[in-house]
Amino acid sequence: MSLKNSLLTATALAVVTAGGAFAETTVTIATVNNGDMIRMQGLADEFTAANPDIKLEWVTLEENVLRQRVTQDIAAKGGQFDVMTIGTYEVPIWGSQGWLVSLNDMPDEWDADDLLPAIRGGLTVDGELYAAPFYGESSMVMYRTDLMEKAGLEMPAAPTWDFIKQAAAAMTDKDNEIYGICLRGKAGWGENMAFLTAMSNSFGARWFDENWQPELNGEEWTATVNYYMDLMNNYGPPGASTNGFNENLSLFQQGKCGMWIDATVAASFVTNPNDSTVADKVGFALAPDNGLGKRGNWLWAWSLAIPAGSDATDAAKKFVAWATSKDYTALVASKEGWANVPPGTRTSLYENPEYQSAAPFAEMTLGSINAADPTNPSVKPVPYTGVQFVAIPEFAGIATQVGQEISAALAGQQSVAEALEKAQALAADEMEAAGY
Structure with missing residues (x-):
């Protein structure tokens, strides 16, 4: 590096430090190409506006390809992704192998106790929550x-x-x-x-x-x-x-x-x-x-998890907390209407009169989720x-x-x-x- 470039870099760093900003952290997110996830990408500017020190990069894949890519990466400790969209199948297996970061320290306002018990249980191993449900389904x-x-x-x-x-x-x-x-x-x-x-x-x-x-x-x-x-x-x-x-x-x-x-x-x-x-x-x-x-x-949740090999864990947790929060649900409702919010994860959604009124399928969805029994499936x-x-x-x-x-x-x-x-x-x- 030339002396001039060195001085410019040092000056830029001094300005950033003096301004109280942080160096930009890139969070790479692997996700599936379905409607709810594509909608999330469209709304992600709301997150980056509130977190200008975090840059989001998206890898959007067809379901079978996504599963193959994230499984290969996490098993090989490849470190390609900071947030992975994975399901109720992978979470307990990967969590018990130490491949995922625990989310037990999510902020209080995220409200883990509001998660539907069937969905939360499927993402928990030995008391540790290893993924945050983006939407749940039967x-x-x-x-x-x-x-x-x-x-x-x-x-x-x-x-x-x-x-x-x-x-x-x-x-x-x-x-x-x-x-x-x-x-x-x-x-x-x-x-x-x-x-x-x-x-x-x-x-x-x-x-x-x-x-x-x-x-x-x-x-x-x-x-x-x-x-x-x-x-x-x-x-x-x-x-x-x-x-x-x-x-x-x-x-x-x-x-x-x-x-x-x-x-x-x-x-x-x-x-x-x-x-x-x-x-x-x-x-x-x-x-x-x-x-x-x-x-x-069946019983399933597409969830956001952080691989243990990520070098951007704190920034990734911020994103995961935002994307799976009650505030995100309200954001989708304000842009797309209550009928289009991600379903099947939170008790509060099914107690919300606006959602019940807008979503004629709400009761049947909740009944289907509650009817599934993963411990006695057959x-x-x-x-x-x-x-x-x-x-x-x-x-x-x-x-x-x-x-x-x-x-x-x-x-x-x-x-x-x-x-x-x-x-x-x-x-x-x-x-x-x-x-x-």
Whole structure:
């Protein structure tokens, strides 16, 4: 560096110090490309205006890619990210391994006690909160009230799978590109396998018996996947094996789905008249059951966590506290309306009359979240926790491969029996190799 540049740098530092400012800290945030997260990025100028010493950099990725990138980075202690968007699956595993920074010291006004108990519990390990929920969700049935009425049917508040099939048949009008039901078909442990695992619980299936032996080729999983194939092949949209959450959301908003069983968080997007052509024609019901005492709904929170390798922990905590606060909720409400605030994380939101009035789905969302039981997800006893996942490190890899086999069956490349035999074999091999 030249003498001139050295003097300029020293002068700049002296000015910064004299002015009482701080050197700028960059916080790199890895997040998922869904509507709530993209909205957060759009509002982030409010945070940086209040914190001019913090610069935010965004890495926005499709769900499967995000999971792969953050998992690789944290396992290798790569340090690429200061804030990671992760889910209820990763938090307890990574937290117990010391990979995440505890958030037990969040400011008092953040109000940890206001978090919904089911959501907070899923993000806590041995009394330490390791992630702050940005939004929480279960799953439920979203349906076209006009098509249901036209079919001469009435959606029960708590439908069965048999009713769902009956309604899907009655609402399908392929000549006009209306499909009775849209479900996830895209391969991925958090895509088609999230839906199918939750569905399988209501059919009495489980991933593993009490001795950690896989049961994927058993009669309950076979019944689940055959029922799913029947729905999708007869009443679903073409190309369903490549449809995930975002693709089905788009189809529903365009008026092409009679029913969609998916994340409760989608409710604000399907009822938003700016985005949805059917916004005023949407009803909601609990996820279906099979009369066995378990519904096919899941429990999830997309949450913000700080990896232990971050060199910007304090700045990252400031951002996380802002993005998951009651003030952020009020900010979204002021810009987008109460119906569009991130749902499913705080008790106070569901006690707020403005939210109850603006969000016709609020009660069904809260009921769905409270109905999920991660400690007893299936009809039979299991050795694991998790509703639409199994909370062990090996699950993501196993379920992604299983998802590929089932997606291939949906695409007509193999039979259900072939897919599940392959799934059983690969799960057994992986579990044996892992020492279960």
